[in-house]
Amino acid sequence: MMAGLIFLKGSGMTATVEGFQKKFSYHHGDLRECLIAAGLHILETEGTSKLSLRATARATGVSQAAPYSHFADKEALLAAIxxxxxxxxxxxxxxxxxxxxxxxxxxxxxxxxxxxxxxxxxxxxxxxxxxxxxxxxxxxxxxxxxxxxxxxxxxxxxxxxxxxxxxxxxxxxxxxxxxxxxxxxxxxxxxxxxxxxxxxxxxxxxxxxxxxxxxx
Amino acid sequence: MMAGLIFLKGSGMTATVEGFQKKFSYHHGDLRECLIAAGLHILETEGTSKLSLRATARATGVSQAAPYSHFADKEALLAAIxxxxxxxxxxxxxxxxxxxxxxxxxxxxxxxxxxxxxxxxxxxxxxxxxxxxxxxxxxxxxxxxxxxxxxxxxxxxxxxxxxxxxxxxxxxxxxxxxxxxxxxxxxxxxxxxxxxxxxxxxxxxxxxxxxxxxxx
DNA sequence: GCCGCATCTGGACAGTGCCAAGATGATGGC
DNA sequence: GCCATCATCTTGGCACTGTCCAGATGCGGC
CATH class of the missing domain: 1.10.357.10 (Tetracycline Repressor, domain 2)
Structure with missing residues (x-):
């Protein structure tokens, strides 16, 4: 479960690197990319059945509905992954x-x-x-x-x-x-x-x- | 929705044909085969996303837990289909x-x-x-x-x-x-x-x- | 006729996708 | 510098899912 923290907002490469954060940071930083990364990680470590919108949101440290600001539905996330x-x-x-x-x-x-x-x-x-x-x-x-x-x-x-x-x-x-x-x-x-x-x-x-x- | 009735217990070929019923009928008749038939029907008419254990149970007119007497889990039903x-x-x-x-x-x-x-x-x-x-x-x-x-x-x-x-x-x-x-x-x-x-x-x-x- | 056991029911639990209403905060125009 | 705007995110909720459990049901062998 430690690994999930990689994607927590405020931590992780995209958010800690100053310049990067300034450019992309909003509330989270670069949620879209982080969700994709989290999805890939879940896919590798836990398998397809565990890959849910909510799980990726959890791993990224945002609320369950946050992904809907970046993906129309689950399928759209899957497509991006x-x-x-x-x-x-x-x-x-x-x-x-x-x-x-x-x-x-x-x-x-x-x-x-x-x-x-x-x-x-x-x-x-x-x-x-x-x-x-x-x-x-x-x-x-x-x-x-x-x-x-x-x-x-x-x-x-x-x-x-x-x-x-x-x-x-x-x-x-x-x-x-x-x-x-x-x-x-x-x-x-x-x-x-x-x-x-x-x-x-x-x-x-x-x-x-x-x-x-x-x-x- | 009419079509779903095909699989209702007591109706449908497997249950109405006397010999067949005598041989296999229990509470339902031949639930296992009916569930598979119902699953195939849902697959054809409504698509993969609508194919759930509960939906097949509903189409067959049995309770949601009934399929578990014949299939270990959803995957087993899918395998049979x-x-x-x-x-x-x-x-x-x-x-x-x-x-x-x-x-x-x-x-x-x-x-x-x-x-x-x-x-x-x-x-x-x-x-x-x-x-x-x-x-x-x-x-x-x-x-x-x-x-x-x-x-x-x-x-x-x-x-x-x-x-x-x-x-x-x-x-x-x-x-x-x-x-x-x-x-x-x-x-x-x-x-x-x-x-x-x-x-x-x-x-x-x-x-x-x-x-x-x-x-x- | 009775008993065992496969079969089926009703209810429940955790988890899911998705949605609506509201909070939050960055940004462009003044 | 301030404010309105609007994308972003949160909270709470709905309907649905797979799965399990305790109990009812009824067929087949004795």
Whole structure:
């Protein structure tokens, strides 16, 4: 419970750093960002079921109704949390694949990074890929940010030399593979005996191998 | 609200059919199945957010605590509903692909059937593929039933002639494609302009084309 | 016919999302 | 410097949820 104090008003980075406080501080400081941070923290430590508007408000040290000044409803908070998740995901994928130019190797790195993210941030990933947010179109920035990781894969594919398969369709296929594999892995639905999933890198490499002719 | 009456105790098929009632009727008749049916109905007509234990109990005409005689908690009810969903899905897929022997044509039919199911039963499909059920391992029969559609695809692939790619890996790839495509479609994330998604059959066929060499 | 036990009821508790009315305090115009 | 404005936040409350408990109910085996 100590950890919750991180987000208390008056404490925490955003509120203690003088300049920051002057710029953003109102009653709380920067409640919106703090609520998102608190939400992420609850998600990581206690799981989706414990992530409520009231709990985030509590962790931030404000009243239960305070979040409504920044989010229309619970879904809007979830969307904001998911968005920072997509931001982090895209960042991590880009980092993990820096310098790798060969199309197939790059795709492999990107997918492995995607899988690693999902494993390291399962609850967050499930929020991002699940259906807790009814229609994404209500949150345009979410859609934009979510598109970044897709764009990374798409870009890696346009870079390949042979173009016998139209890139958009190959992208959709690879993307589905990436997403589908991840789901199967984090849900533990792949029999380790037949797939050798204890060595993820080898497994992914072999599965991508199905596309081998297209990834020249 | 009229429709809710379908599930009232003493009415409805399971309770009025004499033999059925004699065999199963207790206080209610066959509460377990009725609750599942009611849950499915609520899911279809009012959406996931309205699907609560209490609502299903209400629709069935029993007290709020009655479901606990048949389900340990809400998740258990969801699991049972999801399971009948998987049952229906596998049935539909098998029907839609009857008689089609050619590997590629059969795969195509199976995937189209999968997509059609997801479109026709969106809320149910999201329950089946989402993360509302925390870990599937708690519901062994769910896992079994969910595996049926996977098995259909797997079987279709072992039937192909060329075996230059190991079947399990190709199955995982095709399965991911199937699942991923469906998600992209029902979430409306595919730009119709670039993909021509208004003609689903053509779109799916073209996307599967990425695997063409492996589907001989 | 009676007893055991699965089944179902009524009531209760803590927790939730959301809302309305009011307090609070920063900010721009004077 | 002061004041009105308005976003921000609080308090209290409503309806709903999942879950539990003590007790009523009634079917099946004896």
């Amino acid at each position: 998911a968005e920072t998740g997509f931001q982090r995901l895209a960042l991590q994928m880009a980092e993990d694949a820096t310098g790798v130019r060969d199309a197939r190797a790059r795709i492999e790195k990107l997918i492995l990074s995607y899988i690693r993210f999902a494993r390291d941030n399962t609850a967050l990933f499930q929020l991002m890929s699940g259906h807790d947010i009814a229609d994404i179109k209500k949150y345009p920035t979410l859609g934009m940010t979510a598109g970044k990781s897709y764009a990374l894969i798409s870009a890696a594919l346009t870079a390949r030399t042979s173009q016998d398969v139209e890139t958009p369709f190959l992208t959709v296929a690879i993307w589905s593979l990436c997403h589908g594999l991840t789901g199967l892995i984090i849900d533990g639905r792949l029999n380790p005996a037949t797939f050798g999933t204890e060595d993820i890198e080898a497994f992914v490499s072999k599965t991508i191998g199905v596309f081998a002719p297209q990834l020249v | 999801a399971e009948t969903g998987f049952q229906r899905l596998a049935l539909q897929m098998a029907e839609d692909a009857t008689g089609v022997r050619d590997a590629r044509a059969r795969i195509e039919k199976l995937i189209l059937s999968y997509i059609r199911f997801a479109r026709d039963n969106t809320a149910l499909f999201q329950l089946m593929s989402g993360h509302d059920i925390a870990d599937i391992k708690k519901y062994p029969t769910l896992g079994m039933t969910a595996g049926k559609s996977y098995a259909l695809i797997s079987a279709a692939l072992t039937a192909r002639t060329s075996q230059d790619v190991e079947t399990p890996f190709l199955t995982v790839a095709i399965w991911s494609l199937c699942h991923g495509l469906t998600g992209l479609i029902i979430d409306g994330r595919l730009n119709p302009a670039t993909f021509g998604t208004e003609d689903i059959e053509a779109f799916v066929s073209k996307t599967i084309g990425v695997f063409a060499p492996q589907l001989v």
